[in-house]
Amino acid sequence: MIRNIFKKILPALAFCITVSGCYRQGITTATDGSKGPLVIYPDYKEVTIPTNIAPLNFHYAMKGVTKAVTTFTIGNESVTIKGLKVEWNLRKWKSFISGAAGQTVMVDAVATVNGKEIKDKWTIYISNDEIDGYLTYRLIEPSYQMYNEVSIMERCIEDFKETVICDYKHTDNSCMNCHIHGQQRGDLSMYYIRGPRGGAILNRDGKLRKLTLNAPGMLSGTVYGEIHPSGRFGVFSTNIILPSFHAMAGKRMEVYDSQSDLTVADFDNNKMINLPHIARDDKFETFPCFSADGESVFYCISDTQSLPKNIEKVRYAIVRADFDVSNGHISEQVDTMWSGYANNASACHPKASPDGRWLMFTVADYGTFPLFHTECTLYLIDLKNGQGKALTGIKGDKSDTYHSWSSNSRWFVFASKRGDGQYGKPYFCHIDENGNLTKPFVLPQKRSRFYGYNLKSFNVPDLGNASTGMTIRDAHRMFKSPSEKFTQAE
Amino acid sequence: MKSLKEYIIRNISRIAVIMSFLTAYGFFQFAYPYHLIRREQMNLFIYDWDYIRQTYHGTGWLASFVSDFLEQFFQLPAIGPIIIALLLTAIGIITDRICIKFLGKWPSLAIAAVIFVWSFMRETGNLYITRYTVAILFYLSLISAALLFKRNSLKIIAGALFLIIGIWAIGAPFHKHYGKPWGTPRIEYDRVIGLDAEVAREHWDKVLKLSKKDLHMVEASYCYNLAQAMKGNLGQKLFNHSQNGDATLLLRVAPDQTIFTNSLAGEAWFHLGAMTIAEQSAIIALQASPKHTGARYIVRLAQVNLISGETATAQKYLSMLSKTLFYRKWAKSMMPGSQSETTRIQLMEERFKLARTDFVHHTYETRAILTGLLEANPNNMLARNYLLCYDLMRYDLEQFIEDYTPGMIKGHIYHEAVLIWLSQHHNLSEQNAARFGIDEATASRMQRFFRNPDNYKDTYWYYYMNALEEDQ
Numbered sequence: 001m002i003r004n005i006f007k008k009i010l011p012a013l014a015f016c017i018t019v020s021g022c023y024r025q026g027i028t029t030a031t032d033g034s035k036g037p038l039v040i041y042p043d044y045k046e047v048t049i050p051t052n053i054a055p056l057n058f059h060y061a062m063k064g065v066t067k068a069v070t071t072f073t074i075g076n077e078s079v080t081i082k083g084l085k086v087e088w089n090l091r092k093w094k095s096f097i098s099g100a101a102g103q104t105v106m107v108d109a110v111a112t113v114n115g116k117e118i119k120d121k122w123t124i125y126i127s128n129d130e131i132d133g134y135l136t137y138r139l140i141e142p143s144y145q146m147y148n149e150v151s152i153m154e155r156c157i158e159d160f161k162e163t164v165i166c167d168y169k170h171t172d173n174s175c176m177n178c179h180i181h182g183q184q185r186g187d188l189s190m191y192y193i194r195g196p197r198g199g200a201i202l203n204r205d206g207k208l209r210k211l212t213l214n215a216p217g218m219l220s221g222t223v224y225g226e227i228h229p230s231g232r233f234g235v236f237s238t239n240i241i242l243p244s245f246h247a248m249a250g251k252r253m254e255v256y257d258s259q260s261d262l263t264v265a266d267f268d269n270n271k272m273i274n275l276p277h278i279a280r281d282d283k284f285e286t287f288p289c290f291s292a293d294g295e296s297v298f299y300c301i302s303d304t305q306s307l308p309k310n311i312e313k314v315r316y317a318i319v320r321a322d323f324d325v326s327n328g329h330i331s332e333q334v335d336t337m338w339s340g341y342a343n344n345a346s347a348c349h350p351k352a353s354p355d356g357r358w359l360m361f362t363v364a365d366y367g368t369f370p371l372f373h374t375e376c377t378l379y380l381i382d383l384k385n386g387q388g389k390a391l392t393g394i395k396g397d398k399s400d401t402y403h404s405w406s407s408n409s410r411w412f413v414f415a416s417k418r419g420d421g422q423y424g425k426p427y428f429c430h431i432d433e434n435g436n437l438t439k440p441f442v443l444p445q446k447r448s449r450f451y452g453y454n455l456k457s458f459n460v461p462d463l464g465n466a467s468t469g470m471t472i473r474d475a476h477r478m479f480k481s482p483s484e485k486f487t488q489a490e
Numbered sequence: 491m492k493s494l495k496e497y498i499i500r501n502i503s504r505i506a507v508i509m510s511f512l513t514a515y516g517f518f519q520f521a522y523p524y525h526l527i528r529r530e531q532m533n534l535f536i537y538d539w540d541y542i543r544q545t546y547h548g549t550g551w552l553a554s555f556v557s558d559f560l561e562q563f564f565q566l567p568a569i570g571p572i573i574i575a576l577l578l579t580a581i582g583i584i585t586d587r588i589c590i591k592f593l594g595k596w597p598s599l600a601i602a603a604v605i606f607v608w609s610f611m612r613e614t615g616n617l618y619i620t621r622y623t624v625a626i627l628f629y630l631s632l633i634s635a636a637l638l639f640k641r642n643s644l645k646i647i648a649g650a651l652f653l654i655i656g657i658w659a660i661g662a663p664f665h666k667h668y669g670k671p672w673g674t675p676r677i678e679y680d681r682v683i684g685l686d687a688e689v690a691r692e693h694w695d696k697v698l699k700l701s702k703k704d705l706h707m708v709e710a711s712y713c714y715n716l717a718q719a720m721k722g723n724l725g726q727k728l729f730n731h732s733q734n735g736d737a738t739l740l741l742r743v744a745p746d747q748t749i750f751t752n753s754l755a756g757e758a759w760f761h762l763g764a765m766t767i768a769e770q771s772a773i774i775a776l777q778a779s780p781k782h783t784g785a786r787y788i789v790r791l792a793q794v795n796l797i798s799g800e801t802a803t804a805q806k807y808l809s810m811l812s813k814t815l816f817y818r819k820w821a822k823s824m825m826p827g828s829q830s831e832t833t834r835i836q837l838m839e840e841r842f843k844l845a846r847t848d849f850v851h852h853t854y855e856t857r858a859i860l861t862g863l864l865e866a867n868p869n870n871m872l873a874r875n876y877l878l879c880y881d882l883m884r885y886d887l888e889q890f891i892e893d894y895t896p897g898m899i900k901g902h903i904y905h906e907a908v909l910i911w912l913s914q915h916h917n918l919s920e921q922n923a924a925r926f927g928i929d930e931a932t933a934s935r936m937q938r939f940f941r942n943p944d945n946y947k948d949t950y951w952y953y954y955m956n957a958l959e960e961d962q
Contacts, residue, residue, distance in 0.1 A: 085540075141777050145745050145770055146752065148777040243745075247862050248848040249765035249798035256850075308850035420806040422795075449540040452809060455782055 038062065038111050038120035040086075042451065045122035048430045048438035050131040050411060051101045052158045055088035056124065056441070059448040064114035072096065073106045074126075084111075085448050090159055101128045125438070127430050129410035133158045134186060134467050135426060135443065136165065136179040137415075138459040142371075142422055144243045144253055147175045152191055154179075154468060160446040165468065166191060166201070166475035174198055174479070178460035179468070182227030184354060184407035186466030190227060190234070193475070199483035201475070202267060203468055204231050210478045213265050215272040215488040222263060224287050226351075229294040233328045234265040237286040237299075244308050246372075255369035256307050256314070260286045262299060264328040271489040277332040284316070286368060287348050290323065291383075292356035297323045297330050300348055300361075300368070302340060312366045315340030318347045318359070328489075337381060338388060346370075347379070349402055355409040358435070359383055362401045363390065371399050371417070371424070378403060378414060380435060394429055394440050397421075404462040413461045416440070425451060426461035503586065506599060510606055511579045517610075518571035518618075522675065524684035525618045526561075526570030531687060531786035532617075532779035535562040536813045545781065550621075550661020553628060557621035558781075562815055577623045582606035584630040591637055608672075615673020617683070621661075628660045678704065685713045686750070689757050690786050694720050705731045709754055711738035715879075716758045724875040725901015728882075729948045736883040740876065742853040743771045749778040753787075755853075760790065762873050763843025763863050767853055769794045785817060792824065797840040801826050842867045856880055857889075874899055882950055885957055887911045896927045905932050906950040 034043035041061035049056065060068050071080045079096055081088070088096075097105070105124040110117060136154045140147060151167040166176055175194040182188035189203045199210040200222065213222040218238050225236030239260040246254055262285045264273040278285060281304070288299035300316040307314070317340040322331035337359065340346050348368050350361040359381040364370035377395045381388040394400070396418025403414035410431060415424035427440035443458070445451065498505060518526055535558045536542070546555040560577075564570035585605040589598035609626055613619060632652035639645045681700055686709075688696040697717035704710035711731065715738060718727045741747070741755035756771020769791060776787040788807050795804035804826065811821035822828060829837070845862040853859070860877040863870055874893075881890035882903065891911050894904060905928045912918040912926075923933055939946045946952050 141773050141782065143770065143773045143777060145743065146749065146774050146777065148749070149782070242852070244850045244852050245743075245766045245770065246848055246850055247764070247766070247845040247859060249794075249844045250800055251848060252766055253770065254850045308852075311850045419802055421800055421803045422806070447540050447544055449538075450544060452806065453536070453538075453541045453544055455776070 034122075036120050036122065037118050038065075038068075038109050038113075040109075042442045042444070042448070044124060044441055045107075046124075046439055047441040048125040048127050049428075049441065050127055050129060050430075051097055052130045052133060053428075054157055054159050054444045055090060055093035056444050057085075057087040057446065057448040059085045060109075060111055062111075062113055066112045066115075068109060068111035071108045073108070074100045074103055087446070087448055097126055100126045102126065127410070127438075129408060129430065131157065131411040131428065132184055132406040132408075132463040132465040134464040135413060135461055136181070136189075136464060136468070137426065137461045138176065138178045139456040140459050141455065142424070142457050144255055149173065150176055152176055152179050154464075154470070155443070156467070157443065160444075163467070164472045165470045166193065167472055170472045170476035171195075171479045172197070177223075178462070180226065180460070180462050181404075181464040181468075182231060183229050184405065184463055184465050186464045186468050188227055188231050189464065189468050189470075192221075193479055197479055199478075201470075201478050202227075202234075203470060204267065206469060208470070208474055208478055209267075210481055210483045211265070211267070211270075212483045212485050213263075213272065215274070215486055217488060218263060218272065218274060219259050219261055222265065226289040228290055228323075228325070229292070230325065232266065232268050233323075233325075234267065235288040235290060235297050235299075235323070235330070236263050236265060237261065237288060238263055239286060242308070252372040253369075254308065254311060254367060254372075256311055256367055257284055257286060258307060260284045262286075262288050262297075262330065264330065265486065266328050266489065269489075270484055270486045271328075272486045273328045273489045275330060275332075278330060284314075284368070286316070287350060289351055291320070291352050292354050294325060295323055296320050298337065298350045298352060298359060300350065301334075302346070302368075314346060314367050315344070316346045316348060316368060317341070318350050318361060337386070338379070351403060351405060352383070353405045353409040353412075354407050357383060357409060357433075358431075360403055360405070360412065362399075362403075364399075370401055374398050374421075376400065382435060389435070391437060394437050396427075396440075400427075402460045404460075406463050407465045411463075413443075413463055414440075415458060415461055416442075422457075423451075423454060424457040424459060426458050502595075502599065506586075506603070507579055507583060510582050511575045514575035514578045514610060515571045517614075517675075518574050519568060521677065522614065522680045524680050524687050526564040526574065527687045528683045529561050529618050529620065530564035530570070531690065532784040533558055533561040534781070534783040534785045534788060534810070534814065535559055536810060537815065538813045541810075541813070549658055550625070552659035553621050553625040553661055557619075557624045560624070561620050562785075565816060574618070574620070574623070577620070577627055578606060578610050581609050581623070581627050581630060584627070584634050588630065588634055588637060611675075612671060612673045614675040615670060625660045629656055632656050682707070682709065685710060686754055689713050689716065689754065690790075692720070708734075708738050708741075709751060712741055712754065712758070715739055716761075719758075719872055719875055720761065722871070722875075722900070724879055725899060725904050727948075728879055728901075728903055729950060729953050732947075733883060733953065736856070736880055739880055739883060740856055743767050743774070744853060749774055753778070756790070758876075759853075760794065762860070762876065763797075763840070763845070763867070763870060764859055765794045765798045765844065767859075769798075785811070785814065789817060789820075792821070796824060796826075796837055797844070799841070843870050843873075871899060875901070878904060882907050882953075885954065887914065894926075896925070902932065903950040906936070907954075909933065909936050910951065910954055 034040045034045045039062045040058045042058050044056040044058050068084050069082050070086050071078055103126055107122050109120045133156055134154055135157050139151050139153055149168040152165045154163045154165050171193050177192040179191035187206045190200055192200050200213045202209045202211055219240055220238045222236035223239045225234055227234045237260055239257045242258055243255045261279045284302045284304055286300050288297050290297060298318055298320050301319050302314050302316040305314050317336055318338040319334040319336050321334045338347055345363045346366050347361045347363055350359055352359050361379050362370050362376055363379045364373040364376035370376035376399045378391040378400050380391055396416045398417035398421045400414050400416045403412050405412050411428055413426050413428050416427045417424050426443040429440040430438040560573050582602045586598050586602035589601045636645055636648040636652050639648050685700050694717040697713050701710040701714040718724045740758055741751055743752050743755045752771055753775035756768045760768035772787040772790040776782055776784055792804050792807035808821045808825050811817040846866040860873050863873040877893055881893055890907055908926045912922050939951045943952055
């Protein structure tokens with residue numbers, strides 16, 4: 001009888017899968033495919049890539065496309081891939097682009113679209129500059145109200161290996177905040193596990209500690225921040241964050257701070273350094289980061305407003321203050337690097353390049369949460385001469401935010417909602433010594449259709465020059481272990 | 491009689507199989523009709539090898555794949571209960587076949603019955619997890635297959651091999667994610683998820699019927715109000731049951747609400763035209779679905795983005811749905827560029843509801859949101875009804891009179907509120923009542939109300955009077 005049941009069920013299942021399955025030819029999943037006669041997704045046409053990047057897998061994303069032949073040529077060497085999905089064997093790709101730094105890959109494509117043969121060609125330039133090989137990010141739905149089953153991942157961008165650093169399964173479904181590297185170092189980094197058993201998980205020289213970065217008198221635990229190059233200090237914001245809705249469809253959400261301040265954590269002495277001149281009631285201060293030499297702190301500052309009513313009047317400026325590495329104090333005197341009022345816009349997420357040359361941040365019309373601001377763009381200040389420019393040449397049709405530098409300062413990654421408008425994806429961009437940029441390209445995936453089915457944002461992508469070495473076992477161990485308390489510095 | 495007894499004993503296995511199937515089927519068809527429907531709404535099965543490879547990997551991939559495949563059919567009438575009944579019955583049959591190799595007929599049957607009842611019951615306490623049933627069935631099948639070998643040594647080798655394969659393909663047989671080891675049916679829970687399911691399907695009569703027993707619950711009262719509003723009867727039937735202030739009129743989407751409430755809250759906001767709230771509600775609900783891919787919420791996200799004019803976002807969701815068995819037709823009909831004239835007109839009508847002026851809010855500001863929607867489209871009768879009822883439930887008659895346009899919207903409770911307002915301002919006269927379109931019969935009904943209020947519990951007068959009494 002059992003045999004009979006299986007004899008009937010299995011062919012039925014197979015039939016269902018075969019007959020109703022694989023409608024994939026009909027409708028494409030590309031929402032921000034390439035230009036040109038043949039549309040490919042992800043758009044890897046005319047991009048500049050590092051030699052150590054994973055294969056640029058893509059697929060032909062046009063209605064009616066049935067056949068395709070794609071030929072990649074560097075000098076005398078050619079590789080031809082047949083089919084609508086151009087997905088490389090990792091070894092073949094590595095062998096193909098090894099030693100090709102500074103050269104151009106010529107791509108010739110021929111596809112049959114609605115019975116007609118269409119040809120296209122494009123180039124891919126292989127830069128001499130390598131990129132840091134590891135990228136961390138949090139995978140989360142674009143909710144901002146609630147969370148469920150969140151994970152922090154580390155992806156080796158030289159191949160497709162993805163490691164879970166921390167996830168909900170090992171932390172009683174706790175919320176967690178994104179992982180950040182200090183100076184792009186794999187052995188200096190931090191992330192948060194939230195909730196009663198949570199804490200800041202600090203990875204310093206590969207040694208993990210769980211810290212309660214909070215002390216009496218602070219607005220909240222620490223939120224945004226960065227680790228000092230020495231590893232001894234961290235500069236953070238403390239924020240009361242409120243998610244809210246826009247009334248107009250398409251504008252989606254706005255998140256704002258009802259209060260915010262800065263604080264410095266001394267990891268050697270377990271002290272929180274809170275300075276009265278920073279904790280001003282009439283100012284919002286947030287998104288602090290260190291300069292490359294660690295002698296300054298850049299942060300965003302705005303006049304307080306009645307919120308959310310006056311959200312459109314919130315203009316954050318970027319200021320620089322001296323940082324005293326002997327005691328962790330931020331100076332009272334600040335220099336305005338970029339004025340929110342003068343530019344009639346608002347800045348957030350400043351990050352200094354590791355070579356000390358550039359300061360990059362996001363500029364939106366107002367507020368401190370530009371993730372759904374389609375007008376927002378990345379902005380670059382040359383710290384040598386103070387001159388700045390909006391990076392409109394690489395701007396997508398949706399928000400570009402949360403960038404992170406590669407340790408050689410020749411690449412940066414940023415989260416962009418371009419295309420589908422809902423889910424942030426990591427895009428890489430090359431920058432030369434003069435600040436010239438190339439067309440950004442999205443993080444390559446093993447399966448070219450990955451992004452079409454992905455329903456999570458790659459939140460706060462952060463580059464690291466080595467693996468953090470952290471695993472979910474570490475996360476679980478840290479979650480179960482007691483947290484080190486911090487006290488207010490005298 | 492004796493021959494019947496003999497017949498039963500002789501065919502006890504077959505009878506047990508039939509009884510098991512009928513019990514399981516009957517339970518899920520009639521006693522627990524919404525569990526499997528809800529399960530389908532929280533699941534998505536996409537017919538694309540890329541998606542399948544991307545989604546089903548790691549330990550337990552096969553059990554997950556098979557259960558997701560089966561769950562897509564739960565939306566069809568009677569198919570869900572039949573599938574579950576077949577799975578559970580198969581568990582019983584295979585258990586019996588395994589046991590009979592070692593034990594006698596009756597002990598085997600008894601053990602099979604215990605395993606059947608256990609597999610059945612443990613899934614009734616919460617939302618049904620097909621994957622668990624599939625995993626148990628697979629493991630039993632592997633044991634059964636291992637026992638087919640005649641030599642004991644081969645049985646042991648095959649058993650070990652199958653166990654490894656099982657752990658890889660089916661996952662651990664017992665896992666905390668499978669739920670509790672035992673469950674007891676919760677009929678009221680099925681009613682609540684049934685309400686949610688029927689609200690999503692816009693079966694308003696069923697919503698009214700299902701909500702009746704649970705109107706003391708905020709969510710049930712909210713569903714009742716929404717169903718009446720969608721039928722255009724909010725002004726007539728709002729006080730057909732006891733309302734507890736404005737808490738059950740429109741629910742907030744906020745971190746302090748449960749995922750279930752947040753998910754339900756989005757339904758009314760969606761019909762009103764507040765797309766940002768509806769979208770966030772759907773994303774929150776999506777997070778709570780097993781693989782964060784609930785079909786119902788992806789449909790809602792596609793709808794929200796189509797109406798909002800976020801074409802690329804809508805395309806992403808529609809592309810996924812267009813590769814499913816049951817949403818394919820709808821998704822293709824809604825795909826930008828392939829929409830029919832009727833669809834385009836429907837979307838246009840929905841777009842007329844959208845707010846034209848922006849402000850930032852936390853969904854507490856019900857009045858401001860509804861006013862914004864009415865400014866954009868004064869003919870949004872749903873928003874108008876909700877606004878008037880919001881005023882009334884907050885006892886704000888001055889605001890109500892400001893919002894109320896006589897003759898524009900039907901509802902005896904509005905007339906009753908006007909009469910109270912006139913009375914408060916010492917203007918209660920036949921002439922003044924007539925200015926608001928109130929006939930003499932309503933005015934005289936008010937007189938009768940004061941004589942015997944308990945006979946008029948469905949009136950605004952009764953609701954208002956109770957508030958006055960509470961104040962005193």
